Amino acid sequence: MKIETIRHSLAHILAYAVQELFPGTKFGIGPTIENGFYYDFDLKRSLAPEDLLKIEEKMREIIKGGFSFKKEKLSKSDSNRLFKGQPYKLELIKELPGKTVSIYQSGSFVDLCKGPHVKSTKEINPDGFKLTKIAGAYWRGSEKNPMLTRIYGVAFKTKKELDNYFKFQEEAKKRDNRILGQKLDLFHIDENIGPGLILWHPKGAILKRIIENYALEEYLRNGYQLVSTPHIAKLNLWKISGHTEFYKENMFPAFHLRELGEEEKDDYQIKPMNCPFHIAIYKQSIKSYRQLPLRYTELGTVYRYEKSGVLHGLIRVRGFTQDDAHIFCTPDQLSKELVSTLRLTFKILKTFGFKNFEVCLSTRPKKYVGTLKSWEKSTNSLKYALEKLKIPYRIDPGEGVFYGPKIDIKIKDSLGRPWQCTTIQVDFNLPKQFKAAYIDRKGKKQQPIMIHRALLGSLERFIGVLLEHYAGALPLWLSPIQIWIIPVGSRHKKYAKEVTKKLSVSETRLELKDGNETVSKKIRDGELQKIPYLLVVGDKEMKTKSVRVRSKNKDLGPMELTNFIEKVKIEIDKKEIKI
C-alpha cells in the first residue's frame, strides 16, 4: 500500500478524533504533505500542546477500532443537508463540478473526499505516526478569510521509519545554516536592513573571500578574464534583454531620478543579472572569430525579489553574489566550451568535498524567446556535453530559462539532501537582442552564442550548503579561524606567543587564547566554534619546543612545532577534506 494512502487516511482519523473530543468543531480540509498530513479546524478554543497528545491517543483508539471507509455518491442537495452547519464544506460542495459529490464515512465521521483510503483503519500502524505541531492558517490561504487551526502530523509505515525521521530532523537542525551562522558568528540578517539581505561578519566575510579567491584563481587559470560592472542600469537595458517582460516578478521595481534634475529622464533598475553588462563589454570593439571564445567572469552581486515567506537563511535571499561568467563563442566552439565548463564545474565542486550530484537538463518553458530551431540546437549541445563526460542526468521538461535551455547541478550534502547550485545555460537570444557580432573567416558578420554559467551559483547559498554539509566543521583550508593556541598557565604565555609568531609566518589564520578562562573551558569553546586545530602548550611543550594537538574533539598528542607547521601547510595547500 502507498504511504500516501496511509497519510491521507490518517488525516480523516485526525478529523474524526477532533470531532469526538471537540464537539461543534467546523472542518476545513486535510491533505497529505511531504512526510505526513495536516487538517484545518475551526475550533471553539485554542489548542495547547497537551491537546495533541489527547488527540493522538484518540486517533490510536480509532485505528484499533478497525473502522472501514465507506464511499457514497450523493446529490449536491443531499450533501448540503449532510454537511449542515459546516460552512467550509458547504463552500467546497458549491464549487465542485458535476451534480453529485463523493463522500467517505468511517465510524461517525463523514468527509468530502475522492479517496483512496485504507480498507480498515486497522491497516495503519498505531505507532507509525505522530502529531507534530499546531499552527494558524487562513481558510484557503486568504487573509480575508477566518484563521483556522492547523494540526500537522507525520506518518510512516513503521515505528522505525518514524524514529529515523525524527533523528534526521534533529541532525538537520544541528546543521541549520541560520543556527550555525549565529553560533559561529558568521552572518546575520538585520530587521533594520531588510529580509533576505545578508550581513557578513568578519569570520563569514573571510570565508566568502577564500571561496571567491579560489574560484577566481581557477577561472583565470582556465582562460577567463575578470570584469567588473555596476549594480544598477537604465531600465531600458532590461527591456532590450527581455527581463522586464519575462523576469518581471523576480525584479525589484524600477526607480527614477527625475526629481534630481531635468536631464535625468531615464528610469533605472537594480540588476537581477549580470549578463547585459558583459554583452556591453563584448560589444565595445569589433571581434574577430580569432578572438573567440571570450570568457568574461565577475563576482557579480545581484538582487532578485523573492516573497518574504520563501526567504530562508543563506539559502533563499534577495541579494547575493554569483561567481558569474559569460562565454561568447562561435557555433563550432559551443560543444567544446560546454564540455570544458562541465569539467571545471565538477573539479571545483569536488574540491569542496562534494561527491554526489543530481544533474538536470531543463528544456524550453512556456514563455520563451527565439526560434524552435535554436532551442533544439542548444538543447542538443548540452546533451552532447553531458554524454561526452558520461554524466548521468534527467530531463526537466519546461524548466529552462526564457532565453535558453540549461544544465542545473544539485549538490547532495552529507544527509543526502539536494541543493541547487550550479547552472550552465546556452543562449542564442541575448546576443541577438543586443546585436552582438563577430567577423567570421570570410569577413562576414555573424552572431556569437553565449553561455551563461555560475558554477557555485549564489555564494550565499553555496556557503549555506557548505555549513549544512559539514555541520559547521569546515575543512582546514576554508575555516575562517584555523588554529587556536592555548597556554595552560600564565607562565606559558610567552611560549604561546612564540608559537603564534612562528605559525603566523605560515599564513595560517590563528588566535592566541591567553585570556583568564580555564584550559578546559577554552578547549570546549574551541570545539563549539569548530576550530580545526587547538594547540595546548604547557611545561612539557615549552621544554621540547612542541605543541599538544587537539582536532575534532580528539587529543592527537604532542607534536614538534616545526612538524606541525609543515603538516598544516600541506593540508591547506592540498585543500584536504577530513571528515
Ligand SMILES: [Zn+2]
Ligand atoms: Zn479521504
Ligand SMILES: [Zn+2]
Ligand atoms: Zn547571464
